[in-house]
Amino acid sequence: MAWFTRKKQDDGVAAVEAPVEEEPRLPEPPQLDASGLRSVADHLAYLQSLVEPLRPFGMSLLEAWDQVMCEDIDSMINVPPNSTAKIAGYAVRAADLVDDEGHLAPPLEIVDLDVERLPVGGAATVAPGDVLPRGATAVLPATFGTVEDGRVRLIERVSDGEYVRAAGEHLRFGTRLLSEGDVLDDRGIGLLASAGIDKVMVRPRPRVVVVSSGEHLVEPGPSVQHGEVSDANSYMVAAAAKAAGATVFRVAVHSNEPDAIREAITDQLIRADLVISTTGGRREDYEAVVDVMSELGLVDSVNVAMSPGRTQTFGLIGEDRVPMLMLPGNPVSAYVSFHAFARPLIRALMGVRAEHRPVRAIAAQGMRSHRGQLHLLRGRVTMEGSIRHVTQVSEPYALAELAGANALIVLDEHSEVVNAGEAVKVWLLDEDE
Structure with a gap:
């Protein structure tokens, strides 16, 4: 916001200085807290306050699959659209079957x-599924009459609506099908198509660009030279961003030179709703990205009361203030940080529930944490009947540990010891488990 000031001029005439704009800031x-840490809940809420859901637009049904509805949808037709015969016989007016x-x-x-x-007084031969002519109110089964000289002699009678699948019996015009906030799945697409809907208003998939940088990182391949590291984190x-529902692009710099990093990031801003930066674990690679982020936009760097993933950096980058998240370089820290912060941001852009919904599981062994920090352990959840059990996964190789886990065990800031047999909260990494 501009501000104004006055000072005395040499000629005694007061003049208004040119407006000075405040520098933009977060x-x-x-x-x-007392330890100089920001709580995980506060940090996530802060990041989410800086990101708004993407604007909706109309898409065809198949393009809109697995995206969030931004309107209420009512049926535009009756299903079935016409009354049809349930059995073979004659379409009739029930009132014509009895005399006075x-x-x-x-x-x-x-x-x-x-x-x-x-x-009036007519009958039309129908097969199962045939559309009844207008005016017909029932179907007379073939066994309820005999045909003589082009006429049906009645043996039994029927009432209005008998042996008829009425128009709108399954779905009436104006019936609510889906509501704003629903996620359009395959069954929903079938329902909408059956009701005459071919386009819907939805939020698009967030476009997430993963920018990988690091002087010693190389593309995965059979030959990794001395001093090089295969780029696994990005x-x-x-893949995790794609699983969260994003359209994902991956860009590798393989350098920690500021110019190269700056070019890689700025080139991607035109197609990014969220940028996620990954490195290979070297501190200088991480700091090189943070420095470039500070040049390009508004940055928040903080230590969060979380283990792993203590160091977190977020920014709004470029003229359009594109959100950018810098993940720690350690693979476990990067993955845990993704689920704690990046995944919720992706979901927030989609306009759906952002955070993991924790579920309860029984600990198979004792676990320890540090009071005052959120501890996220890698775990393997199994089912015994309707009861979930979770075992902590511990491997010397970080990526093998992650590959063996299907959940993150959540030990909150108030936990120090969890004994075997006690209930703990877990985030399921495979949502169908």
Whole structure:
């Protein structure tokens, strides 16, 4: 916001100085605790306050699969759209089947099924599924009458609606099908298509660009030279972002030179709703990205009360203030940080529930944590009947440990010891488990 000031001029005439604009900056961040740490909940809430859901637009049904509805959808037609015969017989007016005294009426004249409207005293031969002519109110089973000289002599009668699948019986015009906030799945697509809907208003998939940088990182391959490290983090994070529902692009710099990093990031801003930066674990690689982020936008760097993943950096980058998240270089820290912060941001951009929904599991062994920090352990959840059990996964090789886990065990800031047999909270990494 511009501000103005006055000062005394040499000639004694007061003049208004040119307006001075304040430098743009991020909103005031949450307070730190006594240890100089920001809580995980405060940090996530702060990041989410800086990101808004993407604007919705109309898409065809197949393009909109697994995306968030931004409107209420009502049926535009009746399903079925016409009344049809359930069995073989004759489309009739039920009122024509009895005379004024309540006896069976005289034989009905057989007319063509494609007649514009069933005449009084008429009957049209129908097969199962045939559309009834207008005016017909029931189907007379073939066994309820005999045909003589082009007429149906009645043996039994039926009432209005008998042996008829009425128009709108399954779905009536104006029935609510899906509501704003629902995620459009395959069954929903079938339902909408059956109701005459071909396009819907949804939020698009967030475009996430994973930018990998690091002087000693190389592309995965059979030959890794001395001093080089295969770039696993960016592939893992890109796959995790895709699993979270994003459209993902991966870009590798393989350098920690500021110019190269700056070019890689700025080139991607035009197609990014979120940028995620990964490195190979060297501190200088991480700091090189943070320095470039500070040049390009507004940056928040903080130590979070979380293990692993203590160091976190976030920024709004470029003229359009594209959100950018810098993940720690250690593979476990990067992956845990993704689920704690990046995944919620992706989901927030989609306009759906952001955080993991924790579930309860029984600990198979004792576990320890540090009071005042959120501890996220790698775990393997199994089912015994309807009860979940979780075992901590511990491997010397970090990526093998992650590969063996299907959950993160959540030990909150108040936990120090969990004994075997006690319940703990877990985030399921495979949502269908």
